[in-house]
Amino acid sequence: MKKSVKVPAAVIRRLPHYLRILEELHGKGIERISSGELSERIGYTASQIRQDFNHFGGFGQQGYGYNVESLREEIRGILGLTREYKIAVVGCGRLGHAIAYFTNSFESTFVITAIFDISPEIIGENILGVEVQDVKALPAYLKENKIDIGVITVPKESAQEIADILTAGEVGGIWNFAPMDLDLPDGFPVYNVHLYDGLQSLVYYINHADE
Amino acid sequence: MKKSVKVPAAVIRRLPHYLRILEELHGKGIERISSGELSERIGYTASQIRQDFNHFGGFGQQGYGYNVESLREEIRGILGLTREYKIAVVGCGRLGHAIAYFTNSFESTFVITAIFDISPEIIGENILGVEVQDVKALPAYLKENKIDIGVITVPKESAQEIADILTAGEVGGIWNFAPMDLDLPDGFPVYNVHLYDGLQSLVYYINHADE
Numbered sequence: 426m427k428k429s430v431k432v433p434a435a436v437i438r439r440l441p442h443y444l445r446i447l448e449e450l451h452g453k454g455i456e457r458i459s460s461g462e463l464s465e466r467i468g469y470t471a472s473q474i475r476q477d478f479n480h481f482g483g484f485g486q487q488g489y490g491y492n493v494e495s496l497r498e499e500i501r502g503i504l505g506l507t508r509e510y511k512i513a514v515v516g517c518g519r520l521g522h523a524i525a526y527f528t529n530s531f532e533s534t535f536v537i538t539a540i541f542d543i544s545p546e547i548i549g550e551n552i553l554g555v556e557v558q559d560v561k562a563l564p565a566y567l568k569e570n571k572i573d574i575g576v577i578t579v580p581k582e583s584a585q586e587i588a589d590i591l592t593a594g595e596v597g598g599i600w601n602f603a604p605m606d607l608d609l610p611d612g613f614p615v616y617n618v619h620l621y622d623g624l625q626s627l628v629y630y631i632n633h634a635d636e
Numbered sequence: 637m638k639k640s641v642k643v644p645a646a647v648i649r650r651l652p653h654y655l656r657i658l659e660e661l662h663g664k665g666i667e668r669i670s671s672g673e674l675s676e677r678i679g680y681t682a683s684q685i686r687q688d689f690n691h692f693g694g695f696g697q698q699g700y701g702y703n704v705e706s707l708r709e710e711i712r713g714i715l716g717l718t719r720e721y722k723i724a725v726v727g728c729g730r731l732g733h734a735i736a737y738f739t740n741s742f743e744s745t746f747v748i749t750a751i752f753d754i755s756p757e758i759i760g761e762n763i764l765g766v767e768v769q770d771v772k773a774l775p776a777y778l779k780e781n782k783i784d785i786g787v788i789t790v791p792k793e794s795a796q797e798i799a800d801i802l803t804a805g806e807v808g809g810i811w812n813f814a815p816m817d818l819d820l821p822d823g824f825p826v827y828n829v830h831l832y833d834g835l836q837s838l839v840y841y842i843n844h845a846d847e
Contacts, residue, residue, distance in 0.1 A: 437840050441833035445815065468817065504836050505843035519737050523730035524831075531832060573842065574835075597842040600835060604656065606679065614841035616834045620735075621742060622652035623827045624785075624811060625715050629648050630825035631784065631808040632716035 432480045439477055440500055442467060447497040459490035510535050510573040513566070513596070515587050517542040517550075517557050520602060521578030528576070529553050535574075539566060543579075563587075567594025577601045643691045650688055651711055653678060658708040670701035721746050721784040724777070724807070726798050728753040728761075728768050731813060732789030739787070740764050746785075750777060754790075774798075778805025788812045 446467050450458060464471040478484045481503055484496050501507060514525045517540050528535050537553050541560040550557045558566065560579075567590070575591035577584050577599060584603030591599055598614030601607055604621050657678050661669060675682040689695045692714055695707055712718060725736045728751050739746050748764050752771040761768045769777065771790075778801070786802035788795050788810060795814030802810055809825030812818055815832050 432844075437837050438833070440840065441830070441836035444836065445830075445833065446817075449816075504840045506836065506839065510839060510842075519730075519734035523734040526730050527831060528835065531835070535835070574838065597845075598838050600838055605660075606657075612845060614838060614845050616838035616841070618829065618831065618834055619652070619656075620738060620829065622649070622656065623829055624739065624742070624746070625652035625655065625717065626648050627785065627809050627811055627825060627827035628717060628721060629651065629715045630827070631721075633643075634808070634823060634825050 436477050436480055439469070440504055443477075444497065444500045444504070444506075447493055447500065450493045451497055456493055457490050458493055463491065506534050509533065510597075511538040511571065512536060512574045512576060513539040513541065513563075513572045513591075514576040514578060515541045515560060515563065515591070516577065516579035516583075517544075517547050517552065518578065521576070522552065524576055524578055524602065525552060538570065538572065541566075543583075560587075563590050564594060567591070567596065571595075573597040575599050577603050577607075579603065581605050647688050647691055650680070651715055654688075655708065655711045655715070655717075658704055658711065661704045662708055667704055668701050669704055674702065717745050720744065721808075722749040722782065723747060723785045723787060724750040724752065724774075724783045724802075725787040725789060726752045726771060726774065726802070727788065727790035727794075728755075728758050728763065729789065732787070733763065735787060735789055735813065736763060749781065749783065752777075754794075771798075774801050775805060778802070778807065782806075784808040786810050788814050788818075790814065792816050 446463070460471045460474055464474055467474070481499070484491060484499055512528060512535055514521050514537060517525070525537050525540060529537050537555055540552055540555050540557045541563050542548055542557050543560045547557050548559050572594070573596065575596040577587050579587050581603045584601070584605055585607060588599060588601070588607040588609060592610060592613060598616070599607065599609070601615055601617045602620070604619055607615060609615055657674070671682045671685055675685055678685070692710070695702060695710055723739060723746055725732050725748060728736070736748050736751060740748050748766055751763055751766050751768045752774050753759055753768050754771045758768050759770050783805070784807065786807040788798050790798050792814045795812070795816055796818060799810060799818040799820060803821060803824060809827070810818065810820070812826055812828045813831070815830055818826060820826055
């Protein structure tokens with residue numbers, strides 16, 4: 426399924442959305458969907474959908490529509506949701522706590538393997554069957570254990586330091602919740618959840634709703 | 637500052653990012669920044685930045701660079717961060733709890749005015765000086781109180797019902813954390829934080845990091 430041509434970031438951002446809709450359809454026992462119906466469900470034009478899918482060889486036949494289950498499997502395969510990902514959460518305050526539980530609820534693809542914090546009150550606590558470790562132990566832990574995804578839920582002030590430890594410890598990628606742009610090696614996989622940014626965009630739309 | 641031409645969504649998504657960088661520069665006492673330096677800081681090309689700013693009349697002079705404080709104020713004004721926003725959080729589990737504290741920490745622009753939950757164990761609890769109310773009281777509350785932003789942090793199964801109550805209660809916009817596309821009136825301001833989608837995009841990049 427790999428292509429040598431780089432797939433645009435916007436397409437990659439849309440793939441999970443397609444998958445979400447397909448999971449819903451599959452859950453409802455729907456086996457086949459026309460490109461028109463899919464377009465209506467997902468809110469992208471049929472032409473946009475075709476263009477997106479063409480990056481991966483097209484899928485399904487026009488006119489016939491798409492087979493829901495096989496399209497779902499194709500997209501899961503492209504994203505790489507066919508194996509397990511070991512996750513280390515760094516920063517176990519309210520947000521880290523919530524993200525750990527949230528991630529763990531997502532079928533068996535994502536497994537919280539380790540949780541780290543700086544606060545003596547939290548270190549030693551058992552969360553999701555994992556004992557919260559002192560963040561000082563993070564470098565040594567990463568030397569001994571292969572971690573696929575490091576989650577950064579520490580305050581902004583410590584985020585770069587944690588990012589440096591995670592990249593040195595060769596995690597596969599970083600899911601960053603700190604409200605800042607991390608300085609990472611070129612091409613290092615990162616996904617930023619900038620909550621403030623989203624809230625501010627929403628405020629813009631609230632103020633321009635009548636335009 | 638309002639323009640009759642609609643500003644592309646991608647530009648609106650980038651405005652908070654500009655603001656974040658400008659706040660950092662301002663915090664460091666930097667008064668002026670060239671478009672080249674700004675480009676390096678933010679990771680967009682200078683031409684992209686010019687194009688973005690042209691949607692709002694340009695700002696600053698080329699060659700001279702941008703005045704950090706006035707650019708910051710311009711962007712805050714465009715986004716509408718110059719007044720207070722009253723926020724109601726619906727769903728006070730781990731994520732709702734974390735989002736309430738997070739939002740409240742964001743200067744005085746955002747004020748958590750009400751929190752709702754369905755669980756008798758959480759109703760009555762005091763969070764951020766606000767008593768958690770029974771979600772059944774939400775429609776009546778919205779009739780009596782003007783809410784700018786409704787935050788949806790309930791499980792997916794209840795999210796549409798809450799969205800319907802929030803729109804009927806004339807909130808200004810919805811900040812949605814439920815992993816689904818809400819059915820909302822045309823043009824209704826909404827910002828979706830689809831955590832799963834982001835995590836799945838990250839997984840794609842982890843699997844294609846060498847391309």
